[in-house]
Amino acid sequence: MYQFTLSVSNSYLSDIDWAQVATVVIAGIVIVLGVLLVLIGVFGGFGKLVSGLENSAKKRKARKESKKADKNNAESVIAVLDSATSKTTVAVQKPAAAVAADHGVSEEVVAAITAAIAASEGSSNFVIRSVKRKEAGSRNPWARAAVADNTRAF
Numbered sequence: 001m002y003q004f005t006l007s008v009s010n011s012y013l014s015d016i017d018w019a020q021v022a023t024v025v026i027a028g029i030v031i032v033l034g035v036l037l038v039l040i041g042v043f044g045g046f047g048k049l050v051s052g053l054e055n056s057a058k059k060r061k062a063r064k065e066s067k068k069a070d071k072n073n074a075e076s077v078i079a080v081l082d083s084a085t086s087k088t089t090v091a092v093q094k095p096a097a098a099v100a101a102d103h104g105v106s107e108e109v110v111a112a113i114t115a116a117i118a119a120s121e122g123s124s125n126f127v128i129r130s131v132k133r134k135e136a137g138s139r140n141p142w143a144r145a146a147v148a149d150n151t152r153a154f
Contacts, residue, residue: 065125105131
């Protein structure tokens with residue numbers, strides 16, 4: 001059997017300047033923690049900046065959409081002067097429905113789709129511009145490939 005012994009001379013340990021070792025260790029810890037705090041501050045500032053920009057963009061978009069909705073929902077007043085009788089006729093015209101029955105989709109189906117979207121989104125600040133019927137068998141080619149791959153036999 002082999003026997004190993006480790007011998008450290010007392011002169012080696014006595015030659016170490018422990019004050020310098022402590023200074024280096026403490027300085028290293030302070031530098032690492034300081035850089036960590038600086039990085040936390042930088043990333044926190046960037047996060048607040050980005051969220052502030054996103055919120056202001058959402059507010060601008062909401063204001064723009066509300067103005068557009070107000071414009072679309074406004075009733076138009078039509079005044080007609082009849083030259084023969086010198087009478088003025090005033091008519092109030094309501095705006096047309098937001099979504100007409102497109103592609104054979106009835107108005108009841110459009111209303112049901114709108115109600116479902118309103119229930120799932122939780123807000124009424126949206127406009128459905130069109131409803132189009134999609135063929136039952138038309139899938140994205142990538143989706144068809146995924147289905148074929150996931151359903152093939154082992």
